[in-house]
Amino acid sequence: MFELFSVFHIAILIGIAISGIGLGCLLRKYPQKSRTAFRLVGSCILALELLWYAHVLSQPWSPWPGALPLHLCDISLWLTVVVCLKKWQGGFDVVYYWGLAGTTMALLTPDVQGASLNYPTIQFFISHGLVVAALLSIAISSWLRPGMKSAITAFLWLNGYAALLAAFNAATGTNYMFLMEKPYGTSPLDWFGPWPWYLVVADIVGAGMFWGLWRIGKNKLPMFN
Secondary structure, eight states, rough: OOTOOOOOHHHHHHHHHHHHHHHHHHHHHHHHHHHHHHHHHHHHHHHHHHHHHHHOOOOOSOOOTTTTOOSSHHHHHHHHHHHHHOOHHHHHHHHHHIIIIIIIOOOOOOOOSSSSTHHHHHHHHHHHHHHHHHHHHOOOOOSOOOOHHHHHHHHHHHHHHHHHHHHHHHHOOOOOGSSSSSSSOOGGOOOOOOOTHHHHHHHHHHHHHHHHHHHHHHTGGEEEE
């Protein structure tokens, strides 16, 4: 069974960080290679995600309504693909925050079940890891930078999307974005009180994380100077 913060888990987290920072530093030195590199990264994420969808559709159970790609990490993945392939500033202004805050938290406390080396677990870490590594490298290499009001924009889009998902969850009995109840495994939401208060606290914490990421992305820390 997968064990939280085991040697296996920590090694994955370190590998993701090294990959993202390393690629970002390399492309900062050789910026002319950035477009090709990020198109390759985006294509890899796209191919791996399509393979996963093919796997899901091949199963005897239907993905409707509980296994659709509607979690925030799913939307972040597709935004990252388009940003990498098209150098889309508007998309980066949103996914920079959603990915480096939300997807990183998913990697720290993954909602995975079963063995550490089964396909769903491997796919989870590869897809989420590539998103975080891609966004790190984009920011560090200065290929794209978050805009002046991007944190506010990303926060408003986040809450708007959450409102739509809450309505969908209520209509279908699903739990996308864990808006209806906390995940079964260990999660930062465990620290934020019962439903619905953990949603309010998570929103406040998210706003703080977005502000911190904005400062980092706008050249407030030495790594980005």
